[in-house]
Amino acid sequence: MKGTLEKFELAIIDGNADGSADLADVIVAEGRATPAEIFAHLSSAMEEVGAKYETGEYFIPEMLRSAEAVEKAMSVLETYLFERKDGQAGIVVMGTVKGDIHNIGKNIIVSALRAAGYEVHDLGVNVSAKKFVDKVKETGADLLLLSAFTTSTKPALLEIIALLKTEGLRDRVKVLSGGASHSQAFADEVGVDGFAADVKSTLEVCRRLMGES
Ligand code: B12
Structure with a gap:
């Protein structure tokens, strides 16, 4: 049975x-x-x-x-x-990068972060670099979480990192990436601050990076 x-x-x-x-x-x-x-x-x-x-x-x-x-x-x-906790754990901007429309994993992380007390701005799917960077600027986000589920999204991820640098924001926001077909090696190549493959480790990495910021 x-x-x-x-x-x-x-x-x-x-x-x-x-x-x-x-x-x-x-x-x-x-x-x-x-x-x-x-x-x-x-x-x-x-x-x-x-x-x-x-x-x-x-x-x-x-x-x-x-x-x-x-x-x-x-x-x-x-x-x-997700048992909701009160409190202000930090400000997060999250979305699935341009060219990618997968959203299940992203939505789970959004719910988990909200439950853990983060203020999450979910930009949805197929989000351009400009939209991510504008939102980081507008909200003063502590963390930028990028979901990317197909390996062909690498240029989109690199574009976001480059635009953050151009706008002078790269040192002010910690960037994490993750999603199906993503690996630590892929994240390292893109140049983000953190990678995680599941809900529990994503929350742990966010907590650690918040402590460093
Ligand atoms: C469902 C699905 C779809 C659905 C998506 C529907 C939806 N609403 O999301 C549809 C049918 C639309 C789809 C389309 C395509 N898909 Co698809 N899809 C999948 C599938 C089967 C499941 C994805 C999923 O939801 N997983 C479950 C969730 C819970 O897991 P997750 O996404 O990994 O998320 C977890 C972690 O990664 C992490 N996480 C997620 N985001 C983030 C972000 C951060 C910052 C962090 C730290 C962690 C984190 O936390 C989550 C919770 O545990 C995967 C196969 C797979 N093995 O995953 C293929 C897969 C991702 N798809 C694939 C492909 C190729 C495609 C298409 C290109 C197919 C086509 N020829 O058109 C298109 C692409 C469309 C596009 N432009 O995006 C490939 C990608 C291969 C690659 N190496 O690039 C996969 C791996 C299938 C395969 N084995 O070939 N797909």
Whole structure:
């Protein structure tokens, strides 16, 4: 017999949004699963979807259905996963870089940061370097978080770093990057201050960089 989390993972892989939302209700009602366990199953489901896309079993519509299944489940799980804290942990500007429209991982990080007491300005997806830099200037952000899910986004990331330098802001804001297909080596090549691959380590890196700023 499969447990709730295994069924939840399968519903996402199958792109069954009603099923994933119903199972999210069960997860909340049972109250046993930790956020780390839930994220592990969610990520493993999307890894599987990505693998099926790579081998030609899935196409874009299947990936979109799975994305929708995550979105519906997250709307149920949000308050269970992220207990809101009061306080002003810092100001964050976040978005997915130009040429990239993936947003599931970004949205999860936005929710986690808000829950951890950060003021988050979410610029959405396909965001230009100018829009990021203007928002950093306008808000006096402490942290700039760049989501980039395809490796072809490297020029877009480099453009943001270059524009921050031109505008004299590079030393005033700590920059983090992350997202599927991202690695520490990729982040190093781009020249950001921090990289993380999951929710927990993103919060840790943000906390560490806030301490340094
Ligand atoms: C769903 C999906 C889509 C959906 C996106 C829907 C949506 N609303 O987001 C759709 C169908 C639109 C899509 C389109 C494409 N996709 Co796609 N997609 C995926 C898939 C299957 C899942 C992504 C996901 O949501 N993962 C789950 C989340 C929770 O994980 P995450 O994104 O990694 O986020 C976590 C961390 O990375 C981190 N994080 C996220 N952001 C940030 C930011 C910072 C600063 C930090 C510190 C951390 C952090 O925290 C998150 C929470 O844990 C991945 C496969 C995979 N292995 O991930 C491919 C994948 C990313 N896609 C891929 C490709 C190629 C494409 C397309 C180019 C396909 C095409 N031919 O058109 C287009 C690109 C469109 C575009 N211009 O952006 C490739 C990228 C390959 C590469 N090396 O570049 C992948 C890896 C699939 C594959 N294996 O080939 N895709």
